[in-house]
Amino acid sequence: MTDHASILDERLMLSPSVSLRPEPFGALAYHFGNRRLTFLKRPELVEVVSALDGRRTVREVLEGCGIPEGQWSAYDATIERLRGADMLQVATLAAVSG
Amino acid sequence: MAERPTGGTLIQQFEYGLDAPICLTWELTYACNLSCAHCLSSSGKRDPRELTTAQAEAVIDELQAMKVFYVNIGGGEPTIRPDFWHLLDYAVEHQVGVKFSTNGSQITPERAARIAATDYVDVQVSLDGATAEVNDPLRGVGSYATAIRALDNLFEAGFKDAKVSVVVTRQNVHQLDDFKRIASERGATLRLTRLRPSGRGVDVWDEMHPTAEQQRDLYNWLLREGEKVLTGDSFFHLAAFGEPLPGLNLCGAGRVVCLIDPIGDVYACPFAIHDRFKAGNILDDGGFATVWRESELFTELRSPQSGGACTSCSAFDACRGGCLAAKFFTGLPLDGPDPECVKGHSDLALMDPDRLAPAASQDHSRGSVHKPVSACDENPLSGLTFIPLEALSASR
Numbered sequence: 246m247t248d249h250a251s252i253l254d255e256r257l258m259l260s261p262s263v264s265l266r267p268e269p270f271g272a273l274a275y276h277f278g279n280r281r282l283t284f285l286k287r288p289e290l291v292e293v294v295s296a297l298d299g300r301r302t303v304r305e306v307l308e309g310c311g312i313p314e315g316q317w318s319a320y321d322a323t324i325e326r327l328r329g330a331d332m333l334q335v336a337t338l339a340a341v342s343g
Numbered sequence: 344m345a346e347r348p349t350g351g352t353l354i355q356q357f358e359y360g361l362d363a364p365i366c367l368t369w370e371l372t373y374a375c376n377l378s379c380a381h382c383l384s385s386s387g388k389r390d391p392r393e394l395t396t397a398q399a400e401a402v403i404d405e406l407q408a409m410k411v412f413y414v415n416i417g418g419g420e421p422t423i424r425p426d427f428w429h430l431l432d433y434a435v436e437h438q439v440g441v442k443f444s445t446n447g448s449q450i451t452p453e454r455a456a457r458i459a460a461t462d463y464v465d466v467q468v469s470l471d472g473a474t475a476e477v478n479d480p481l482r483g484v485g486s487y488a489t490a491i492r493a494l495d496n497l498f499e500a501g502f503k504d505a506k507v508s509v510v511v512t513r514q515n516v517h518q519l520d521d522f523k524r525i526a527s528e529r530g531a532t533l534r535l536t537r538l539r540p541s542g543r544g545v546d547v548w549d550e551m552h553p554t555a556e557q558q559r560d561l562y563n564w565l566l567r568e569g570e571k572v573l574t575g576d577s578f579f580h581l582a583a584f585g586e587p588l589p590g591l592n593l594c595g596a597g598r599v600v601c602l603i604d605p606i607g608d609v610y611a612c613p614f615a616i617h618d619r620f621k622a623g624n625i626l627d628d629g630g631f632a633t634v635w636r637e638s639e640l641f642t643e644l645r646s647p648q649s650g651g652a653c654t655s656c657s658a659f660d661a662c663r664g665g666c667l668a669a670k671f672f673t674g675l676p677l678d679g680p681d682p683e684c685v686k687g688h689s690d691l692a693l694m695d696p697d698r699l700a701p702a703a704s705q706d707h708s709r710g711s712v713h714k715p716v717s718a719c720d721e722n723p724l725s726g727l728t729f730i731p732l733e734a735l736s737a738s739r
Binding site for chain 2: 264266267268269270273275277278280282284286
């Protein structure tokens, strides 16, 4: 397994500095810290991102949202980019239990 | 209302509008200690109907509920309002980030330290010349020094990444590299915007808007430096030269952009303060969310722009006919070319002796307003200012 695929095994959650706003096409995500605005263009992606709770792995969330396994690599890349922009973070114990 | 397509590009989605604006400007007051020649909002005197502190707080509450993540606060000079710093704190406490525009007159070292200590606040200092000789004739004597001092104070207080906001004009377009240096020396970012013939800008637009040749220079400069400067998507009409510029290249008026003025009137964009583009009032029409989501004007704007006279132009997909406000205030048809159409398609219409620019629907100017010094101004005093030689040669 490559490093690239391993993000599916991580427990991610929305960064505490990020706010999601639903829109007809999907959602806007705004990061108050770095003032970056990101557009989530597919409702399915919004569902996945909203479901990332830091308790389940990305893989479990994708399964839970009914995303066909054939599409996981695309989600993998997108989620990696969202983490790179600090929109998503690896969950810390305190954040999850809080 | 036009039917929103599913899928497609983000820009296609934006054409149909959003549940809340992305880029909301809120002019807090029409009062200003300066009288800039090209002021978009014809500011000067305070409007006695200005929103009270409680009404302004209610606006912030509503923005929070709508998840308007940040608001651009301007004026007039917003820091003149006695409750400005309170409203700033109130917004931040309510998860509404603020970027405010100022001429710098109130940014003392103490204020700068306070701003630097507050998260979610961004500051934009206006400067329209990289030298006092170019800046002060437009913005007032001493305004260059004031702006530089404000930027210095912010930098020394440890504020990171202030914005230096420049309206690109015939007089300053040769100074773009200097502006960039002024910003970077102070850890700031340059922000360039287009001169609109809005507010008092309508009186000086003929003398101040960049020439056709300067537009090309500006376009080339933006292609070269565009990733490192901000433009507020200002120059999408230049995309007709060939390459798209960084940004959305879309007129966002009433779709992703709007303006709340000091008395609560809502306009389609900051450059369109005129009854024709007024969607409603937040006090009279059920609040900002209602105006944004339901007003007749915004509903009308949320459909793909019709090309009109531009449909047959090869560049229409790139520039989409340009800026609505620029067309309106120069008396051009809204579905035709931009007055600064780089293909020259508006040249004939601009020369039409019967062309009628609309009368202003409001003016808050105080008595004396600065005027740009024109190269052909015959008054030997000309406000006792100098325009550098390069500026004159570039404008001819």
